[in-house]
Amino acid sequence: MATFGNLTDRLADTFKNLRGKGKLSEADVDGTVREIRRALLDADVALEVVKEFTGRVRERALGHEVSQALNPAQQVVQIVNDELVTILGGEARRIEFAKNPPTVIMLAGLQGAGKTTLAGKLSKWLAADGHTPLLVAADLQRPNAVTQLQVVAEQAGVAVFAPEPGNGKGDPVKVAKQALKFAKDKQHDVVIIDTAGRLGVDAELMKQAANIRKAVDPDEVLFVIDAMIGQDAVKTARAFQEGVDFTGVVLSKLDGDARGGAALSVASITGRPIMFASTGEGLDDFEPFHPDRMASRILDLGDILTLIEQAQKTFNEEESRKVAEKFATDSFTLEDFLEQMQQLKNMGSIKSMLGMLPGAKGMREQLENFDESEITRTEAIIQSMTKQERVMPKLLNGSRRVRIARGSGSTVTEVNALVNRFEQAAKMMKTVAKGGTPQIPGMGPIPGGHGGKSANAKKNQKKKGSKSGNPAKRAAEEAARAQGVVAPSAPAGSGFGLGGSKPAAGGPSPEELESLQKFLGR
């Protein structure tokens, strides 16, 4: 998979060569620009965009805007970052709702770009925001696209308008028109029209799309494009811009290992903003697109803001405070432990979370091998305990442990290990909490709670490896571990402080990375 590496990796390698230098010569700049060009091409950024981009970067790198505060590598990173943000559209744009509902949103794109799935995601997202979206099945081309939309609508819990069975029969323009009337009658305030996939070169189908557009006069036309698309992005985007004149772009399949290229090309060539990104197969894997964050992601500055947002969505402040209190007063039970773990799981895949950390690209391989089911197994063990046992682990005698092992499909050894780990963790957390849990300044208690939490998880993972029978050695290990607990919040802290816009200088040090890796490698 890593033959090319992605844009992030490539640029990181490029900048590594620059880091040691005190001053940028013209040759340095040219060399770097060549590398950037190649990295961008490998990442499928359209050629003409690459040319323009590298031209500007070169000019600025050689120009007079040399900041004294930054070293040469940082300067180039800064320039590239600025340029990326400029191309990607600067600020995130939201959907413009019509003054007189319904707001009509039309989806268009190539076959297999992910329009139907996106319709479901968008509708669920809007519904969560208090809207009453209506999905319209205007893809009458692809076999059973209508059925798919109906299923997706059901999963998203929204209404669907599908008067025609599809499979080549029926007129999508008519369906779209009827849908508007239907939406007005039934008081739906947003109408999302799913259209058939079409090629940019298919004049007839492009005309049909234009006709749908004319018939319903949508407030937004979203062009859905696969993040994996290559140089063809330019032609396709132009064809769709001419054909239906979209108002915004949605990048789909961004969870793959291709990223950046298509986004850059389309935004740069059409001048239309990328509004959303689709990042997985679940209906919730959908987020507003943040150009500045994307640029940071490309430059391996991490996507801390998205991470924080996700954390905020899941963790509630109250609870975090309660947990911190529990740590301090020694009333932290296995029950809380379980709850914490489930909260962590709610945040989504640990892998994708870690992937957002700055400098995380170095650990991508380890991330791949990280076994998330470990958490599920731990969960099973705790859930096999009675309530009383969870509150008072001391109760756990031999026969109880045998029962729990049987109940959770594990072995007594595993149950023992878990209980030991828990006790260690509780003790550790107590110390840390009393010594003042690192409350990250300016961040409020939420990420603080998170920091403590993940430290907790880390503890529990790392513990497994060595447990010496020698008390002296164990004490030493414990001390080392105690440091290990504090360390994780350090990179997070500096990461948060980074705010995503400053250059890479604040990234985690090798030791910090190593401690994370240890955690991952268990």
Next chain:
Amino acid sequence: MAASWSLSGALKSMFARDTIDAETWSDLEDAMISADFGPDITDSVIDELRASVTRFKTDDPADLKRMLRETLEERLARLDPTLTLSARPAVVLVVGVNGVGKTTTIGKFAKFLVGHGRTVVVGAADTFRAAAVEQLATWAERGGASIVRPQQQGQDPASVAFQTVERAQRDSIDIAIIDTAGRLQTKSGLMDELGKIRRVVEKQTEIAEVLLVLDATTGQNGVAQAEAFIQHAGVTGLVITKLDGSAKAGFVLAVQERTGIPIKLVGQGEGINDLTGFTPHVFVQGLVG
């Protein structure tokens, strides 16, 4: 459609010149990159052409064009594009990332095989995506193939694959084609699932072909896709779809050279007959003109 972008169009100005000069080379490089060949292949092809030009002491762009065509053709023709479907039943597993056209390809492929007098059963092992089974059923009906459906929602795809092969063996059907859910190559859990399907089927009979479907509009990520699928699913052949669009799929050369897996089929439209075998000559003709 043919009037759209082509390498030949992009190369026209270059070949119209009297002699080969520095600009010719940079134009050629741009054109190849725009056709998704990727920087590596582009460099190597251009180096090769430069050497030929020096060796033959030519400065005629027409020669260069001929050499370009020959070079690409020769590179593409290095591997054997024939499908091996002699086993009975011949089991064909179709894999790929989301939205590349797996189900559509299966429909066309079934029709193609039925047209050649083979009996075909398709297995709807895409139990994940909404309405994928129905989509396959429609295509199977159009193609004249029978279908094995999952008995319940979200059934283990490996068991559907098993039942499909079982049905083929019981009813002595010539060819069993198994549709799988689209998956991004970065999802290791889903890729493992593919390995499981493979292992389950292999217990019953040998798998004749594992076809990886690649979208022509894909860029350099196609190579990453191919490598991951080869590792997990043991891909034996490539299918390029959506070649009727403006994308030229130059990346397939990179895929083929890096992985040694030949392109076997080419899809060129939404009609059921729009699937052909891969012929390097025709492919290059479409590219270079």
